[in-house]
Amino acid sequence: MERLIIIGSGPAGLTAAIYAARANLAPVVFAGYQYGGQLMFTTEVENFPGFPNGVLGPELMEHFRTQAERFGSKIENVDVTKVDFSQRPFRVWAGDDLYEADSVIVATGASARWLGIPGEEQLRGRGVSTCATCDGAFFKERHIVVVGGGDSAMEEALFLTRFGSKITVIHRRDSLRASKIMADRALAHPKIEFIWNTAVVGAKGEFHLQALELENLVTHETREFAADALFIAIGHDPNTAIFDGQLTLDNARYIVSDDGVHTNIPGVFVAGDVNDIRYKQAITAAGMGCKASLEAERYLEELDAERVAGGLETASA
Numbered sequence: 001m002e003r004l005i006i007i008g009s010g011p012a013g014l015t016a017a018i019y020a021a022r023a024n025l026a027p028v029v030f031a032g033y034q035y036g037g038q039l040m041f042t043t044e045v046e047n048f049p050g051f052p053n054g055v056l057g058p059e060l061m062e063h064f065r066t067q068a069e070r071f072g073s074k075i076e077n078v079d080v081t082k083v084d085f086s087q088r089p090f091r092v093w094a095g096d097d098l099y100e101a102d103s104v105i106v107a108t109g110a111s112a113r114w115l116g117i118p119g120e121e122q123l124r125g126r127g128v129s130t131c132a133t134c135d136g137a138f139f140k141e142r143h144i145v146v147v148g149g150g151d152s153a154m155e156e157a158l159f160l161t162r163f164g165s166k167i168t169v170i171h172r173r174d175s176l177r178a179s180k181i182m183a184d185r186a187l188a189h190p191k192i193e194f195i196w197n198t199a200v201v202g203a204k205g206e207f208h209l210q211a212l213e214l215e216n217l218v219t220h221e222t223r224e225f226a227a228d229a230l231f232i233a234i235g236h237d238p239n240t241a242i243f244d245g246q247l248t249l250d251n252a253r254y255i256v257s258d259d260g261v262h263t264n265i266p267g268v269f270v271a272g273d274v275n276d277i278r279y280k281q282a283i284t285a286a287g288m289g290c291k292a293s294l295e296a297e298r299y300l301e302e303l304d305a306e307r308v309a310g311g312l313e314t315a316s317a
């Protein structure tokens, strides 16, 4: 029987673990087989406070983990496969084992959608990215390509005009899905050009992205297109499959929370990208992990007080 289980080991889960461990809750963290979260797949992180010269994503996540373990977090590199929040204590299955806990923090993140094209994986962090806020500044006065046609693609393209000499938006259709206001802004921007009815089908470059392979979806002709950076802005998939029917999810399958911490089940809290449609940054995820942990502490104190009161009533009856 655990006091607190944390599901996920990105910035949100491990920050929650640091706070909970320092509060003597000895949290169990199910880190997932891909422990460390999304930053394990990037190179330089320049916007995480405390690292004036930047830090490599995997190195940063090792620091998080060491700090969480130092205060007594028990971290298991396994995936949670099933949860039951309909009864107390809450039940969580990880690997072959069943665990029970008074409270749970869900910090399972959201996976950016990739194109799944040749060259993409090798060039991740070397010109290919899914996060303009994170990596845009690396491409000053460069030619940047953005893939996508929705609001987030237009937002990324407009943001990237601060850095790139030219931004080319490549979209599969002949019109944008984005809201009119975002589409109009992007279409009118002098630095942004559009290529319509076209898919990016390959990424090329030895050490860094140098060119893309494009396919015209009407004529099926292919051509090489020189580019220094490729930002893929085709959405995220929150990692919420195991919470189906357990927690309230919105239409895009993010966990719903009125205040960004509490879920529809008292005692189950949420933190990080799995609840964050808008910011999706390591520092915001870490901040949410801190809040979730402090709320879990408060919840457990109240639970203990209720148990003591319940025990006293039983004794006096």
Ligand SMILES: Cc1cc2nc3c(=O)[nH]c(=O)nc-3n(C[C@H](O)[C@H](O)[C@H](O)COP(=O)(O)OP(=O)(O)OC[C@H]3O[C@@H](n4cnc5c(N)ncnc54)[C@H](O)[C@@H]3O)c2cc1C
Binding pocket: 007, 008, 009, 010, 011, 012, 013, 030, 031, 032, 033, 034, 035, 036, 037, 038, 039, 041, 042, 044, 045, 046, 047, 048, 078, 079, 080, 081, 107, 108, 109, 110, 111, 112, 125, 129, 130, 131, 134, 135, 239, 242, 271, 272, 273, 274, 279, 280, 281, 282, 283, 285
């Ligand atoms: C390529 C790239 C570069 C980025 N660069 C930056 C940057 O420079 N600066 C910045 O601030 N942000 C950056 N980000 C964004 C940042 O990584 C995320 O905002 C942040 O990692 C979100 O943290 P999180 O803890 O909410 O989730 P995640 O980091 O996604 O971690 C979620 C964790 O939950 C685990 N998990 C999922 N399902 C289960 C399960 N069933 N059981 C157990 N564990 C599970 C996963 O394995 C993972 O470890 C970048 C993102 C990407 C993809």
